[in-house]
Amino acid sequence: xxxxxxxxxxxxxxxxxxxxxxxxxxxxxxxxxxxxxxxxxxxxxxxxxxxxxxxxxxxxxxxxxxxxxxxxxxxxxxxxxxxxxxxxxxxxxxxxxxxxxxxxxxxxxxxxxxxxxxxxxxxxxxxxxxxxxxxxxxxxxxxxxxxxxxxxxxxxxxxxxxxxxxxxxxxxxxxxxxxxxxxxxxxxxxxxxxxxxxxxxxxxxxxxxxxxxxxxxxxxxxxxxxxxxxxxxxxxxxxxxxxxxxxxxxxxxxxxxxxxxxxxxxxxxxxxxxxxxxxxxxxxxxxxxxxxxxxxxxxxxxxxxxxxxxxxxxxxxxxxxxxxxxxxxxxxxxxxxxxxxxxxxxxxxxxxxxxxxxxxxxxxxxxxxxxxxxxxxxx
Numbered sequence: 001x002x003x004x005x006x007x008x009x010x011x012x013x014x015x016x017x018x019x020x021x022x023x024x025x026x027x028x029x030x031x032x033x034x035x036x037x038x039x040x041x042x043x044x045x046x047x048x049x050x051x052x053x054x055x056x057x058x059x060x061x062x063x064x065x066x067x068x069x070x071x072x073x074x075x076x077x078x079x080x081x082x083x084x085x086x087x088x089x090x091x092x093x094x095x096x097x098x099x100x101x102x103x104x105x106x107x108x109x110x111x112x113x114x115x116x117x118x119x120x121x122x123x124x125x126x127x128x129x130x131x132x133x134x135x136x137x138x139x140x141x142x143x144x145x146x147x148x149x150x151x152x153x154x155x156x157x158x159x160x161x162x163x164x165x166x167x168x169x170x171x172x173x174x175x176x177x178x179x180x181x182x183x184x185x186x187x188x189x190x191x192x193x194x195x196x197x198x199x200x201x202x203x204x205x206x207x208x209x210x211x212x213x214x215x216x217x218x219x220x221x222x223x224x225x226x227x228x229x230x231x232x233x234x235x236x237x238x239x240x241x242x243x244x245x246x247x248x249x250x251x252x253x254x255x256x257x258x259x260x261x262x263x264x265x266x267x268x269x270x271x272x273x274x275x276x277x278x279x280x281x282x283x284x285x286x287x288x289x290x291x292x293x294x295x296x297x298x299x300x301x302x303x304x305x306x307x308x309x310x311x312x313x314x315x316x317x318x319x320x321x322x323x324x325x326x327x328x329x330x331x332x333x334x335x336x337x338x339x340x341x342x343x344x345x346x347x348x349x350x351x352x353x354x355x356x357x358x359x360x361x362x363x364x365x366x367x368x369x370x371x372x373x374x375x376x377x378x379x
Contacts, residue, residue, distance in 0.1 A: 004031040005152075006121045007284050008114050010069070011277065012040030012132030013050035013091055015259040018252070019361060020131050020157075020277035021051065025060045026364040026371075029290035030281070033117040033126070034065045036110035040132040040192060041081045042090025044071040047132070050091045052100030057251060058368040061102040069110035069136035073193035079321060081188060085262050093258025096251035110136055115144045118151060127153040127284035131277035133189055134158065138196025141203060148205040155283035157276050158189035158197065159313070159334030160215040166350050168219035171267030180215075181267070183324040183332065187215050190315060191324070191332030198315040201346065208344035211283040211294070212313065214334065218276040219269070221354055223256045227272065231256070235362055246369050275361075282357060292356050294349035310345035311336040 009024050009032065011017045024032045035055075037048040048068045055061040072078035080090075087093060105113070114136070118126050128151055130137045141148055160170065162179035170179055180186040190197045201207055223231075232244040232253045244250030259273040282292045297305045313336050319329030339345045 002288055004029055005284050005288060006031050006033050006126040007281070008033045008036070008117055008126070008128050009281070010036045010038060010114070010128070010130045010132065010136050011051065012038050012042070012047040013054055014041040014047065014132070014277065015086060015091060015093070015255045015273070016275050016277040017041070017050075017131055018054050018091070018255055019275055020129075020281050021054050022058055022368060023278045023281045023361065023364050024129070025055070025058060025064060026367040027281075027285070027290065027360065029285050029288050032064055033121075034067065034113065036067045036069045036114055036136050037104075038069045038132045038136045039071050039073075039078050039080065040189065041086045043078070043080060044068055046090045048104050049100060050089070052102060052104060053091070053097045056098045056101045057096075057248060059371040059374075061100065066102075066104045067108070067110035067113045068104050068106060070139065073133065073135050073196065074138060075195050076193065079192040085266060087258065091255070094251050094254035096247055096254065111140050111143055114140055115147060118147055123150050124152050126151050127155065129155050129280050129284055131157045131189075131280050133192045134196040134200060135193045138193065138199050141200065141206060148203055148209070151209065153209050153211065153284060153286065154200075154206060155211040155213060155280040156189075156200070157213045157218070157280040158187055159212055160187040161334065161336050161348065162216070165214075166216040166220060168216050169269065170215055170219055171263075171269055180333070185330040186324060186332030187334065190334055191321070194315050194317045194332045197334075198317050201313040201315060204344070207313070207346050211280075211286070211347045211349070212334075213276070213279045213283065214348060215274070215276075217349055217352070218274045218279055220351065221275050221279060221357060222269070222272040223260065223275050224272040227358055228253050228256050230358070230362055231365060234366070246372070248369055248372055249365065252365065278361065279352070279357070282352075282360070292360060293353045295351040296347050296349045298350060307341060309348070310339045310343060311348050312339055313346045313348075
């Protein structure tokens with residue numbers, strides 16, 4: 001049995017980040033090095049507090065340290081997600097999130113902490129996972145360029161390809177179909193720091209190790225009512241009293257229900273909210289006995305799975321947010337060009353084993369439940 005994959009998680013909690021943290025903390029195939037927070041779904045202070053609160057909720061606050069990172073983009077003013085998506089706190093929808101029982105570490109910068117932890121791993125073993133704005137990780141590879149060669153993989157939840165890349169419905173605003181979730185062309189994580197995103201994709205060493213998880217993929221993985229019920233009561237059901245099997249399960253489903261409402265109201269997606277961020281964590285299991293298969297081929301072609309795809313990815317950096325919102329600019333858009341077979345480039349999966357993914361989420365929830373019980377017994 002191979003050793004767990006060392007993973008550093010950079011995030012901006014965020015409803016879906018909650019499940020990314022849960023998975024990174026409780027999957028037996030992952031060794032969570034630590035967490036850095038970044039601006040995005042809310043201000044840096046709020047995303048940091050949310051990360052600490054989530055770790056407390058899952059009884060990992062003594063094991064995982066949180067390092068606050070950048071509060072705004074490398075070259076731009078801060079942009080935070082609209083409150084109608086994640087709420088005022090960035091994590092609205094439940095009263096069950098506990099107050100943090102640990103504090104963030106501000107003695108060193110998040111970028112330096114990230115670099116030190118990754119450098120301490122064996123070459124070719126660690127993954128860096130980014131599920132928020134890309135400012136921290138962009139700065140990391142500017143300051144420590146040698147890390148691109150050192151790590152095994154880098155996964156990003158971000159971007160949107162469009163043009164039928166997958167069968168996913170990306171949503172409508174005011175009756176108009178769009179590619180992005182913040183502007184008609186751009187996905188939020190890339191849009192809020194397009195220069196940082198561009199620098200990552202333009203790094204040839206890093207690009208060859210990068211898995212991009214775009215909206216085209218995450219919108220295939222919807223937390224339907226059936227999924228919510230399984231998380232609430234466990235895979236074998238049980239007494240369905242209207243309340244979850246545990247407070248943790250109740251909290252997770254309340255967060256999903258809030259997120260479902262915002263996706264229904266904002267984008268017209270009624271089946272359930274997409275669970276974006278844990279897919280980027282799942283990518284770090286590639287090549288292990290715990291792998292959740294991602295399909296990086298075009299099923300519409302004759303070659304099918306015999307032709308794994310790699311892409312050159314460009315990010316449009318021209319224009320301001322105002323230009324993108326009101327003057328049709330494509331600022332923050334991710335443009336993917338299919339490369340010739342065998343050429344190194346960014347992996348952008350078109351599908352995955354969705355049933356297995358949800359099974360893994362439930363298993364991690366069960367482990368967190370058990371840890372909470374032990375924590376309560378020893379408190």
